[in-house]
Amino acid sequence: MIRIHKHGHHGILLPDFDLGLDISGASAKHIFISHAHADHVPSNRNLSVYATPATAALMRVRGFKGEITQLPFHQTISLGDSNVTFFPAGHILGSAMTYIETPQGSVLYTGDYRYPASPASEGFFCPEKVDYFITEATFSLPLYRWKSQETLFDQIRDFVRESKQFNQVPVFLTYTLGKAQEVMMALEPLKIPLQVHDGAYGLCKVYEEFGLNIGVYSKINLDTVNNSIVIIPMSYLSSATMLEIPNIRTAYCSGWSDLESRKSYSSVDKHLSISDHIDFFELIDLCKRLNPKHVFITHTPNPEVVSHYLSNLGIASSPLDSTGFDD
Ligand SMILES: [Zn+2]
Ligand SMILES: [Zn+2]
Structure with missing residues (x-):
């Protein structure tokens, strides 16, 4: 069983591993920040967090005072029962997807992401296999398809x-x-x-x-x-x-x-029409490629549209709400 809970407006909590993703308070021992946009950086500016070196530099410019442990892309840190790795998310400079390996399966939290990657980022990398995929779906309608x-x-x-x-x-x-x-x-x-x-x-x-x-x-x-x-x-x-x-x-x-x-x-x-997020079709394609046990949809006005397309592919999904998901 893995427990994944929504925390606050944007954050995600994995209580069994004391991990917080983009959370604002001190409700987890280890807090990972996906990127330096204001809605993902803790409002508590004195928290201790992990971030990529570029995200750390951008957070400093924007006045973050807390301790930042820099975790470069593709380096894994072991924290008790979990291993955590940042992969480039293609959204802005420093933006990371957080990959967590646990005895109960692997979790990939996208933060905000873009694939193909923004040229003003470090590119995009996604692991081959993911059990639980937590994805933003800002542009969650099939009318969004970006130009090259x-x-x-x-x-x-x-x-x-x-x-x-x-x-x-x-x-x-x-x-x-x-x-x-x-x-x-x-x-x-x-x-x-x-x-x-x-x-x-x-x-x-x-x-x-x-x-x-x-x-x-x-x-x-x-x-x-x-x-x-x-x-x-x-x-x-x-x-x-x-x-x-x-x-x-x-x-x-x-x-x-x-x-x-x-x-x-x-x-x-x-x-x-320039966006730093994935478009609708790219999102569905990525889910198809990863074929996870479950997709959690966050950061979206239309989770049911995404869920409808995913169910046609045989992929289970649900919006992540504050009651969380215990599997
Ligand atoms: Zn962002
Ligand atoms: Zn965002």
Whole structure:
């Protein structure tokens, strides 16, 4: 019997092994953090946790004060009855899937992941055999199918060329961690200076430290902005600084459908479907390949749609709720 419980909004607890995955409190002795996005990092900033070296560096930039034991990818740590290994999750720099081998079977917790991997990450690796697969399913409807990275990178560069033709300043609206740096990688060959939001600047430095080429960039500077490309979070668009640039053209980078983003952001000029999560079909394919005893679906608005497709493949699944799963 293996016990897997949901803990708090995002976390997972394996109480028999004293393991916590992306949990916020001190309810487990050993806490593993999948990646540095705010919804996965403990709100208690003084906790002792395990993370990959890149995740540790990104967490520090974002103000995490607790002790971080660095566990590089593919290295296994033994903790009593369990062995724990991080594998690259392809979501953002440092993002890891957590693989736990126990006498009751193996568990793979994806955290957030993307396969094929984001070019601004360490790639993607998945073990051959998994008994219990805990997967996020952010884009859990069959309307989500991503374009290839090549096509998306072309769209990013085309948007800049179009903007420059009309003497407009291209502005990409993205999350500051992950997608911003991916957009910067796509823009690098254009050799046009990039200007990023303050919150992204320190994170960009970490990407460089870990060997990614994200081009030449600075913080936002109104004196030179006309010859630059701007990358900011959506929330910064209405800031006093941005309002001083009269001739902007905006591209909103998000996996959410055109329709949904148009509903919320009718003011953007272009929508680019760039996501740092797996799409619906990639998710189903991966489950098929792993063929686990049970799939737990988390982080999703539509678990029943995923379950329906999995049951057609003969794979048992359920959303992971706070009552947990005892098998
Ligand atoms: Zn994430
Ligand atoms: Zn997340």
